[in-house]
Amino acid sequence: MFRAVTAAPEGRWLLLLLSLAFVLRAGVAIGVDRQVRLAGRMFLVEGDANGYWELGRKLAAGEDYAIHTPPRYVLRTPGFPLLLAGCISVFGERVFPATLVLATVGTCCCGLVWALARPLVAPRAALAAVALSAVAPLQIGSSVQVLSEGWFSLWLLVSLLGLRPLLQRPAGSGETAKFSTEPRPWFYMSRGLLAGSATGAGVLVRPGWILWPAAAAVCLLLAGRGGWRQRVVAIAFLCLGCWLVLLPWAWRNQQICGHWVHTSLWSGPSLYDGLHPAATGASDMSFFDREQLSLQMSEYEVNEVYKRRAWDFVRSSPLRAFQLALMKSGRFLSPVLQAEGFSGGMFSLLCLLWNFGLLVLVLRGSWIQTYSRNWSLLLLLWLPFLQFLLIHLVFVGSVRYRLPVEFPLLVLAGHSLADWFLRDRTDAELAAARAAH
16 A cells, blocks of 8 residues: 555655655754753753653663652653653663654654545645644654653544544535445444544543543544444444553552552642642642642542642632633643743744644635535544643643644645645545545
């Protein structure tokens, strides 16, 4: 299949765009490596990166999966540290090779955008989506940081690829697609299990993705392929696949802390970070180090205390909680970086212009699909973004958390871009693509 694709003109353009994506990311990785060396640091963005790296180092060395004193065993899900552990095992404790691996992961995300778009839109629209993902400034910069966003983006896209065959296919008239033959039950079981397994892998990288099975269930119920029974089967196996992937981690946590924890015990402090009297919508975990509750309680108890405090704050100060939600949404949707040291200057102007253009393309692409009544495509591509927006109305907000869920929207932007400049050919290509798939 790969040989057939690469032999076609479309395949050559795809390889060219993916090569461009990797070259841009590798170039930024080289620049970042030089900058951190001159500054005498390990990472451009300190904090989370240090914790991820230490956990990866411990996994590579076969040590206990825990950091800090007293040790916290369920602080981070192991999805991203496992990738870093693999890098450390192969290249040693050198950050630069790991950033090149992450640059490769970012390039693979661009390829997955094409794989997601190709059966849904015209060939040139799919290539336009890849081009946008390849040159997006913030995607390039974030993909080479020792942070989980790039690795999570890959699993998010794989999750959507697994879910896509379970949705109604677009028809030229905008009506529900008709199928000559109804797939057998194993189709819904296997596809649901595959989508669920990819979702579980994504949860092990970014715990907030654990709500995706519920969002996917809504997507399948509203625009799923087959009858209600087949949709329910697909949903059941999607949830089963996700749970099976999370089960070893949850079992390990039960052995350590006595509770079945399928994500992490950092959700309570993270929730309180976004919901307390001095909260601003940005992250400031200084309260955790100042209070030192971990010296008095177990890891599980600390998580529960902070979770309870956060909800007590919402009940006692609902207006302030609403104001914080607006502030967090502003940070999540911001067209420029707001972190100290990364805001202002020409790069912020570039990001502002880029994101304004991208917004126009995404909205126009969404209007095209709405006009065609292609609800399944809109649900598939918009739900991840909306889910993370809602999550970060509660937790702290940042542009960093938005970047993974931008990838699906690039399919809409690519369709809009191709339709805008190649309208006389896109409709015919779209019909051919639908017939082929």
